[in-house]
Structure formats: structure tokens, C-alpha cells
Amino acid sequence: MSLYSIIDIETTGGSARTDKITEIAIYITNGTNIVDKFVSLIDPECLIPYQITALTGITNQMVQGAPKFYEVARKIVEITEDTVFVAHNASFDYSFVKREFERLGYRYKRETLCTVKLSRKLIPGYKSYSLGNLCNNIGIQINNRHRAEGDVAATTELFHLLLEKDKSSFEGKFISGFSLKGLNPILDIEKVKNLPQKCGVYYFYDSDDNLIYIGKSKNIRKRVYSHFNNDKTQRALRMKSEIVQIGYEITGNELIALLLESEEIKKNKPCYNRAQRRTIHQYGLYYYYDEHNYLRFKIDKNSTNTDLPLTSYSSKKTGFEHLAYWCKELELCEKLCGLYETAGACFYHGIGECKGACIGLENSVSYNVRAKKLLSTYSYDQDDMLIVLSGKCEDELATVLIKNGKYVGFGYFEKSVLNNIDLVIDSINSYSDNKDVQQIIRTYVKTKNDFKIIELK
Numbered sequence: 415m416s417l418y419s420i421i422d423i424e425t426t427g428g429s430a431r432t433d434k435i436t437e438i439a440i441y442i443t444n445g446t447n448i449v450d451k452f453v454s455l456i457d458p459e460c461l462i463p464y465q466i467t468a469l470t471g472i473t474n475q476m477v478q479g480a481p482k483f484y485e486v487a488r489k490i491v492e493i494t495e496d497t498v499f500v501a502h503n504a505s506f507d508y509s510f511v512k513r514e515f516e517r518l519g520y521r522y523k524r525e526t527l528c529t530v531k532l533s534r535k536l537i538p539g540y541k542s543y544s545l546g547n548l549c550n551n552i553g554i555q556i557n558n559r560h561r562a563e564g565d566v567a568a569t570t571e572l573f574h575l576l577l578e579k580d581k582s583s584f585e586g587k588f589i590s591g592f593s594l595k596g597l598n599p600i601l602d603i604e605k606v607k608n609l610p611q612k613c614g615v616y617y618f619y620d621s622d623d624n625l626i627y628i629g630k631s632k633n634i635r636k637r638v639y640s641h642f643n644n645d646k647t648q649r650a651l652r653m654k655s656e657i658v659q660i661g662y663e664i665t666g667n668e669l670i671a672l673l674l675e676s677e678e679i680k681k682n683k684p685c686y687n688r689a690q691r692r693t694i695h696q697y698g699l700y701y702y703y704d705e706h707n708y709l710r711f712k713i714d715k716n717s718t719n720t721d722l723p724l725t726s727y728s729s730k731k732t733g734f735e736h737l738a739y740w741c742k743e744l745e746l747c748e749k750l751c752g753l754y755e756t757a758g759a760c761f762y763h764g765i766g767e768c769k770g771a772c773i774g775l776e777n778s779v780s781y782n783v784r785a786k787k788l789l790s791t792y793s794y795d796q797d798d799m800l801i802v803l804s805g806k807c808e809d810e811l812a813t814v815l816i817k818n819g820k821y822v823g824f825g826y827f828e829k830s831v832l833n834n835i836d837l838v839i840d841s842i843n844s845y846s847d848n849k850d851v852q853q854i855i856r857t858y859v860k861t862k863n864d865f866k867i868i869e870l871k
Contacts, residue, residue, distance in 0.1 A: 416445065416590075417443070417496065417497040418442070418444075418445065419441075419442055419493070419497040420441040420501070421439070421440050422501060422507065422562045422565040423435050424437040424472055424560070426458050426462050426463060428506075430506075431513065434456075434483070435458060435510055435514055436462060436472050437454070437472060437562040438452075438486070438490070439451075439452070439453040440493055440494065440566070441566050443570055452486075456480055456486065457481065458477065458483075459482060462474050471561065472561075483518075484518055487514070491522070498525045499511075500573055502545045502569050503528060504526045505526075508526050533572070536579045536583075537552065537579065546559060549571075554572055587643065590603070591607075592639040592643050597654060601660075606642075610635060611633050611635045613634075613665055613666060613667060613668055613671050614630070615628060615671055617662065618641075618656075618657045618659075619659040619660070620658060625682050626656060626684050627653060627686040628678045628682065628684050629675065630668075638660060641653070649686070666804050666812050667803040668858075669801070669803055670824050673814070676854060677845050677846065677851075696728070697714065697715060697716060698716045698723025698724070698725065698733075699711060699792070700714050700719060704750075706778055707778040708778045708781055709778075709781070711750075711751045711785075712752040713727070713733035713734055716849055724789070725856065737752075738753055745767070745769065746784060747768045747772045748760050748768070750771055756772075792856055794816060794856070795867070796869045797819040798818065798870040799869050800813045800814070800815055800838060801859065802832070802865060803864065803865045806826065810826055810829065811827060811832060812827075813827065813841070814855065815839065820847045822842060822844060822847070823842045825841035825842040827841040835868070
């Protein structure tokens with residue numbers, strides 16, 4: 415059963431960066447009943463402005479002798495652990511609590527829900543969604559307004575109302591984060607809610623323990639929720655109804671998530687991954703040197719080539735269009751790129767846009783200088799290298815090994831052994847090299863900057 419921390423704070427002002435907490439109230443609820451609570455004044459270790467005292471009634475004399483934040487910090491961590499942080503205007507309360515912990519050198523992190531935002535979605539039509547006005551309109555009484563416990567008691571009652579409204583009218587979509595409609599009754603909802611919000615690969619299983627879908631995401635829980643909220647196609651609805659178990663593997667970074675997803679789909683062939691099981695990119699960009707040593711390019715079917723393409727395309731037309739762009743950009747000959755068939759000079763030489771490599775007027779040395787710029791765009795800077803990325807935890811790094819221009823595999827190692835290349839390489843687990851993973855890696859190193867390259871000599 416999910417637990418929620420309903421929280422309200424009073425402060426010395428409106429900025430979490432410069433102001434401090436003077437009072438905190440926390441009610442722990444299971445959605446129906448309050449199961450625990452913590453309420454305390456807090457010594458902010460600074461003066462409370464007059465206008466704040468006029469609003470809250472909390473004076474400097476009242477907080478003298480009250481615990482300082484560091485004295486209640488452990489209690490706050492313990493009572494809110496494994497709960498969702500709920501507040502009216504949650505960004506305000508959460509920012510103050512996080513900032514107080516940051517001053518202590520501690521990273522406080524909780525999933526949040528805002529009852530202002532939820533109220534706008536679940537009970538629309540009111541002019542004001544301030545706690546006082548909203549509670550007055552829907553019949554919730556607030557005792558001790560602008561004091562932490564008075565406001566948190568009213569917010570808890572409001573949250574219970576919103577929770578019931580969400581369940582009865584929206585299948586729990588707004589508070590749970592996903593719709594319960596159409597889910598298999600065997601699926602453990604609490605396990606779904608406890609999925610990590612980290613980068614990795616996730617696995618859907620049916621009632622016969624068959625692996626039916628594999629996906630990757632920077633945020634596993636968020637991506638799984640999006641599957642459960644997808645009712646646009648019959649295929650999506652059917653898959654949703656068949657899921658009874660969800661597995662996952664945290665990868666620590668997106669590149670390894672992409673590589674692992676590709677490997678797992680090819681190995682397991684889940685029935686709902688049909689698109690990824692097929693070679694989506696059926697055509698590739700290939701290169702070779704002809705008998706006169708000109709560097710030439712061609713668009714060809716991936717299935718008919720044993721070589722790995724520089725890059726791949728979903729259609730032959732897309733490949734031709736892309737290669738034509740590079741021909742114009744680098745002043746390459748369209749005949750030498752397979753875009754124009756003729757026994758003599760290409761059309762573009764006749765209009766002055768080709769320097770004549772097609773008929774030997776431009777020598778191969780001069781021509782290849784420009785052609786190699788296209789080659790370098792899709793080639794690794796080094797044929798033997800380690801791509802080093804973030805690991806699955808603070809003291810760990812991940813690496814992908816490229817050897818002789820081929821993908822070897824990936825692994826994880828302790829940060830402390832980074833300078834020992836032999837130990838880093840020993841951490842590598844071997845995986846299959848193929849056109850898809852080469853495309854993944856090349857695209858990643860050309861478009862991302864969350865890694866570093868170690869050249870192997």
C-alpha cells in the first residue's frame with residue numbers, strides 16, 4: 415500500500431535560498447487513514463520578520479529553545495522514507511526542505527505530488543485554488559490557518575478527497591501516475607510504483623512467464639507509466655492487459671541501455687517488439703576505393719553486404735537524398751557516389767558543379783581529401799578505444815570497448831581502477847557486433863557529450 419507524507423511548513427520568507435523553516439508538520443497517510451505524524455516548531459537561527467509573525471503568529475520568542483533543523487533532520491528522513499511528498503504548492507515546501515538538508519550536506523530526494531495541480535485537474539472550475547479558498551468552497555474546515563499542523567490537517571483531508579475522486583472517475587491516473595483501466599488484475603501495482611526512476615532496460619512478462627516486450631528509458635518508471643496510459647491502439651491495449659510482471663536492469667547511462675536493449679530484443683524476440691526485431695534500417699551507406707583509387711560511396715541493401723555500413727536508412731530514397739546532400743556540401747561527384755549513371759562525365763560536371771573526377775580531370779588525391787570528410791563523419795576517431803560513461807552508482811563507471819573498429823562489449827568497474835586499463839578491459843562482457851549496435855554507437859559519440867574516450871595503443 416502506498417504511503418504519502420502530507421507536509422506543510424512555515425518559513426521566515428519566500429526564498430528557499432535565503433530563508434529558513436520555522437515550523438514543520440508531517441502527516442503520514444495510506445490514502446485513507448493517518449498512520450503517523452510529526453509536528454515541531456524549528457529554531458531558524460535567524461530573526462523572524464514582523465510581517466511573517468503577523469501572518470503565522472510564530473514569534474521569535476516561540477522558537478527560542480525549539481530544535482534546530484539538524485536536530486529533527488533524521489526524524490524527517492525516517493518518517494518520510496518510501497513515501498510520496500505531498501503538499502499544497504509542493505514546489506515551495508519541497509524546495510525549503512531540500513535546501514535545509516543541502517546546508518547539512520545531505521541530498522534529500524522524494525517523489526512529489528502537488529494538491530494545487532491535482533485539484534485543478536480533478537475538481538476544476540474554481541476561481542482560486544489557494545488552500546483557504548479551496549477548502550472554504552468544498553467544505554473543509556481549517557483550524558489554525560497559516561500554522562503548519564492546521565494547514566497540513568486540511569491538506570490531508572483534501573488529498574483524501576482527491577484520491578477518491580481520482581480512483582472513481584479516472585482509474586487512479588493522476589495520483590498513481592498511470593491509469594489502472596485495462597491492467598491485468600494479477601499485476602502488483604505497488605511493485606509498479608516502486609520501479610526505479612533511473613536509466614536502464616525494462617522487461618514485460620505475461621502470465622506464462624513469457625517475455626513479451628523489452629524497452630529502454632532514461633527513467634524506467636516514467637516510461638512504464640506511459641505504456642499504461644497508452645490507449646491509442648488495440649496493440650497497446652492488448653499488451654497492457656497481458657503484463658503480469660515487470661523486470662528491469664539499471665544501466666547507469668543511455669548508451670549501454672541502447673546496446674543492451676538491442677542485444678536482448680535480438681536474443682529473446684519478444685512478440686511485441688516485432689518492429690525492432692526486423693532490420694528497420696534496410697539500406698546503408700557503404701564506401702570503397704575503385705581501381706583508380708577514388709574513394710567512392712554507394713547506397714545498398716544491408717542484407718546483401720557483409721561489411722558494416724557507415725550509417726543506415728529506413729528507405730533507399732532517404733539514403734539517396736542524404737548522399738545527394740553530402741555531394742553538394744563537399745562537392746563530390748554524383749557518378750562516383752552512385753547517384754548518376756553514365757559512361758562519360760556526370761551531369762553536374764556539365765554545369766560546373768563537379769570538378770571532373772568522373773572523367774579523370776580531378777585526380778584521386780585531391781578528390782579524396784573531400785570524400786574523406788564524409789567518411790570521417792561516420793567513422794570512429796580511433797579504431798581502438800574505450801568509451802567511458804557513468805556507472806550504476808556513485809563509485810562506479812561503465813565502459814564500451816571498440817577494437818579494430820568493432821564493438822566488443824561493455825562492462826562496469828570501480829572509479830579507483832580507471833588508470834589501470836588492463837583491469838578496465840577485464841570488466842568487459844562480450845556482446846555481438848552488428849549493424850544496429852554500430853549505428854547506435856556512432857550516432858551516440860557524434861551527438862552526445864556525457865562520456866570520455868580513452869585511446870588504446
